[in-house]
Amino acid sequence: MLQNLIITGVGGQGNVLASQILGRAAVLSGLKVTIGETFGLSQRGGSVMSHVRISDKRNYGPLIPPNMADVILGLEPLETLRIIQEYGSETCSYIVNSRPIYPLNSIAGEMEYPDPEWIKMVVSSSGGKLYWLDATRHAIALGGPIMLNMIMLGALCSLPGFPVSISQIQAILARVFPETKLEANHRALATGSEMIAGNAN
């Protein structure tokens, strides 16, 4: 078994933490995990991508070869669109948060942020199954935009056949977060899970 996952988003969305929690949960259940983290100049606002490779056999390299992602977890629509051509495939599944974070050049009107509905069309036409989630709105309701990554992790672990379960994530959360923050994070995981169930038609 080899599961190639890419988590893509914008600096500040909790991408790196989500990949670490997922990775630690997989290691705890005896799997081999390799995570390649790419983050650039800025602490906030730049493109951030993590490659997560989970296998029951060996540790693979830190970068997924072209067009071999099984799942792309897009925390932001434009960042999802950015990597489809390089990593997507006919069979890749997509879980995408629909809420844009506008780049400065698009806010300034120097480039147009593509219509999210068009991005949705492109992603769903590319071949794989698409889950298009209004996750930021739910995150705000659960306490703030920072809850987004846990909602998305909850959704990811509810994909049929995904090798890491929500309860395994919860076991790691208990080690990472103080007890006061656990309940909110558990609720976020459950919210993500429900969103996948609601999309499963």
Place this chain on the structure above:
Amino acid sequence: MKEIFERSGGSELLLQGNEAIARGALESGVRFCAGYPGNPSSEIIETLAEAAKEIPVYAEWSINEKVALEAAAAASFAGLRAIVSMKQNGVNVVSDFLTNLSLSGTGGGLVLVTCDDPGGISSTNEEDARLFAKLADVPLLEPSTPQEALEMTKWAFELSEQIKNIVILRSVSRLSHTRANTLIGDLPDYGGGAFFDTKSPFHTFPVLTKHLERHKKLDSAMILSERSAFNRYDGPDWPELLVIASGSCWNYVTEAVELLDLSSKVGVLKLGMTWPLPCNLLRKHLARAGRILFAEELDAFVEESVKALTADLGSEVGIKNFYGRGSGHIPICGELSPGLILGVLGDLFSKVWKAEIFREKIRTFIPQPVPPREFGFCAGCPHRGSFYAIKAALAWDGRNGFVSGDIGCYSMGIWPTGFNQVKSVHAMGSGVGLASGYGKLGQFGFDQPVITVCGDSTFFHAAIPALINARFNDSDILLLILDNSATAMTGFQPHPGTGSNAMGHKVEPVDIESVCRSLGVYVEVGDPYDLNVTACAIYRLMGMAGPRVLILRRKCALVQGRQGGFPYTMMVAREKCLGEECGCGRYCTKIFRCPGLIWDAAEKKALIDEVICVGCGICSEACPRGAIVRMEKRKD
């Protein structure tokens, strides 16, 4: 106790490459750890400084890399194992001491870790620091995985003590920032104190004798390398193509060979020690393959050495076809990737990687390249205020002034986020050195005002000598120290001005004002959040002569976010914002460019993005109509 500091080994942890290097050092019984922060190296000292809270080791953030290596060498001279870490630029800084240190030799095992950044993902340059190993005649090790990073760090300490010289361990971003299952070993018992044997001094004289000794040490390292399991070959006895791979690239090569089903034709020689080369091992494999491909980052370091060796071996190995940077098969700059190696192997064996069909399909949907995400200061960043004020002051002056920049988040001042005010960026402290030169050009008719900026950590690292130079030579410079009380870009490490050290101990902060005043430099302090007050201060200081310093002090927005947050909830008063009709030319969204301020295309007015805005409030001063309103946050 965190798992990574467990005394007994045997468990498998998800370790980052940098954490694995730190764990390897701890398992080697390292006692002294020093470094200067810089992506992608910072987590090594961060981890060791955490360990120092529970394990009897010492860790420090030094003020620069050269001092870090000197401090670590002192521990080595006193018989202790020591490690020093830095990014590629840091090796330039240590190089003067390094090339002398490798002549004097070392005592306790001493390892220099350089984390290079192929692709310049978080750097101002792209540089292969491996060349310093050749320059200094010291062994160079290149791990490929976190597990190997741990084990090779241990080997590096042993090797250093075997040959009595420093050893360089070279990582790259793609290893330093990779996490993988890593089996940890036991930590040793800590015993033995520090003692400098005055009968065995460490110096470089007589120089020629020491230089000859240094080469003999390198020869010993080569013999040890010939037997090492870190150099290994996988593949058929007589491959059609031999790939010589090192570092992170080895992962891409092995996977590409598998995916293209070439394992019966391609052999992979993995080199763990890339200087000196294991010549006998290479001799054997060179004799068995006619075609050789090199997979390494960044320069043709192994490639050129192997070509020279092949020439030396002559008819013994015969004529080869080499594929690499020399032949154009591997690009001369940038990071390698699985896709790139798949492409090269595909070319050499006439195989097409299946990805193209899917890509063609996607190209019909996405005809244009997806627009890049512009670099910018974070919402609430004090640098936005500083550059706003700089721009205003230079515009009032009207003599085509500019900013001489330096290394840190504020390097982004070359882009629209810093209003394109920064016109030069090079190395740590260089902005101030350049400014001290511009400040002497008046006698040649130069009348453009120059403002130089540097951060608080950069000030301590390398700007102080340049400031003294300006004072000594009476140069007209205006230095703005953008003091955000953090080494922000690399992850908030402490520095002499922050009041605590790497291990979290409280120390009396070094006061930047006092340092500058003691040099006889005129000093003022301001708040970059007071946009117009700061602009007026800069303009007034521009009119003065001699060396002047303005410290613009405000915490990094990310630190402030963690330490209590910001006071305001922002909103755009819809009735006051006239949008495109205003005449301001959409100043807030086109020029001021805070990611928390967005454009409502339907209403044609500015809007606060409540997901991004932190509530610093400074944009209310930037709006000419006063339409951006700040309201005190409710405290509940």
